[in-house]
Amino acid sequence: MPQQILRGAVNNKGGITLDPRTKIFVAFILGVVLLTGGYNGGMAWARPTLTAIPLVLLLSVRKWGAAVGYSLAFLASYFAMTYLMPITSGPLNFLVMIVFGIFLQFLPCIMMFYFVFSTTTVSEFMAAMERMHLTDKITIPMSVMFRFFPTVNEEFGDINDAMRMRGISFGKGNLGAMIEYRLVPMMVCSVRIGEDLAAAALTRGLGAPVKRTNVCSVGFHIQDLIILAVCAACLVAFGEWYVSVHF
Amino acid sequence: MSDQKNVQSTKKTGGKLNAKDLINVGIFTALYLVVMVLCAMLGFIPIFIPLLSVIIPLVDGIVFMLFLTRVKKFGMVLIMGIIISLFYLMGGMGSFMLPIAIVVSLIAEFLLKSGNYQSKKKSIFANGFFSISVFGNFLPIYTSRDAYYQMLASSSYGADYANTLMMCMPDWSAPILFICCFVFGLLGGVLGSSVLKKHFKRAGIA
Numbered sequence: 277m278p279q280q281i282l283r284g285a286v287n288n289k290g291g292i293t294l295d296p297r298t299k300i301f302v303a304f305i306l307g308v309v310l311l312t313g314g315y316n317g318g319m320a321w322a323r324p325t326l327t328a329i330p331l332v333l334l335l336s337v338r339k340w341g342a343a344v345g346y347s348l349a350f351l352a353s354y355f356a357m358t359y360l361m362p363i364t365s366g367p368l369n370f371l372v373m374i375v376f377g378i379f380l381q382f383l384p385c386i387m388m389f390y391f392v393f394s395t396t397t398v399s400e401f402m403a404a405m406e407r408m409h410l411t412d413k414i415t416i417p418m419s420v421m422f423r424f425f426p427t428v429n430e431e432f433g434d435i436n437d438a439m440r441m442r443g444i445s446f447g448k449g450n451l452g453a454m455i456e457y458r459l460v461p462m463m464v465c466s467v468r469i470g471e472d473l474a475a476a477a478l479t480r481g482l483g484a485p486v487k488r489t490n491v492c493s494v495g496f497h498i499q500d501l502i503i504l505a506v507c508a509a510c511l512v513a514f515g516e517w518y519v520s521v522h523f
Numbered sequence: 524m525s526d527q528k529n530v531q532s533t534k535k536t537g538g539k540l541n542a543k544d545l546i547n548v549g550i551f552t553a554l555y556l557v558v559m560v561l562c563a564m565l566g567f568i569p570i571f572i573p574l575l576s577v578i579i580p581l582v583d584g585i586v587f588m589l590f591l592t593r594v595k596k597f598g599m600v601l602i603m604g605i606i607i608s609l610f611y612l613m614g615g616m617g618s619f620m621l622p623i624a625i626v627v628s629l630i631a632e633f634l635l636k637s638g639n640y641q642s643k644k645k646s647i648f649a650n651g652f653f654s655i656s657v658f659g660n661f662l663p664i665y666t667s668r669d670a671y672y673q674m675l676a677s678s679s680y681g682a683d684y685a686n687t688l689m690m691c692m693p694d695w696s697a698p699i700l701f702i703c704c705f706v707f708g709l710l711g712g713v714l715g716s717s718v719l720k721k722h723f724k725r726a727g728i729a
Contacts, residue, residue: 307613315677357679374567377679413602420549428557460722463589467728470550474543483542521670
């Protein structure tokens, strides 16, 4: 993952650009259908189709490395599940399930999120959300969150190092202290970073009582329509499956 | 020190949400989610799934109590609840989350408002109610057990995982887990306020 999710600027390398709304919608559909859907009926083709979408999108923006990585990781865990699961048993079987099964389950969604975050700027995100007439009471916290997740990751790594140096790690001492000594510094520095962020955003006029303008031009094109049509078809298959199972 | 006071969220209560409040919501929602996901990782071992209703309210209570020291206006807890449930929805936890999160967040909001956003006791109860949203994750297991089992067993989790999970979550455990969420939410609130007292007040951020 890049250190900064939702960048200030993105180098799209001349690939196909999608509307941020399309990307978010696809990520949403992927999460709902792949993680809550079954395997029979229309889901039999909806699943592979949706699994392939992140790959297609990564190729479309010429992120070759990520595309190859995704394919290899997916194939590796798929074969591990197919061939290792039947021949192992007991704890080893469980380990295979944990490592490969869950990875397999979440991999397409993880890659889709990677795609969304690495190709969308904060400005584009805000522009798209404004077009959807979503209130900024939701969009401001969300864009702050996206900006903030990598920071949490980075800070947590640093705190972890510091605590290991003090000898406060798994297995040593009690669990309470272990959590306390990590969570508390994490929260203190989050609050401080939050104050900086707030000050920076206010300087740029986020709190001003006027309608903000945005230089990003967002809009739907033919590529958006194709992707959305595929997703809609998968959603119909999911709906069919859902009705068949629940009613 | 006085500079930091100015940057902090306004100490006045009531009024409309401003940009600073919304940024605070974003930061604490991110923290809340990170802690929640880290705890939820335990769920890869099926016997820990029911225990999540104990662990998440307890640990996230610390985050939530610090968040509440920033909440002085109506709506901040509600926005947090909505965003968290949207993330759950994307994570495949079912559609029960959104209505539940809205209801419990509103209860928490009114409670906090009745205490003028100052009462410690009411903050603790607010965490109790807010934690009930964790129970929303378990609902698909109870309301559509067969479909859930079938989905899980045919997924890469496998039948073993599905069987163990179903064994860990019998129907009679639903009210117990519901109460667990609330009670441990209260305890999490108590824990959170003691951590506030021990660390954050001294550091000047609570």
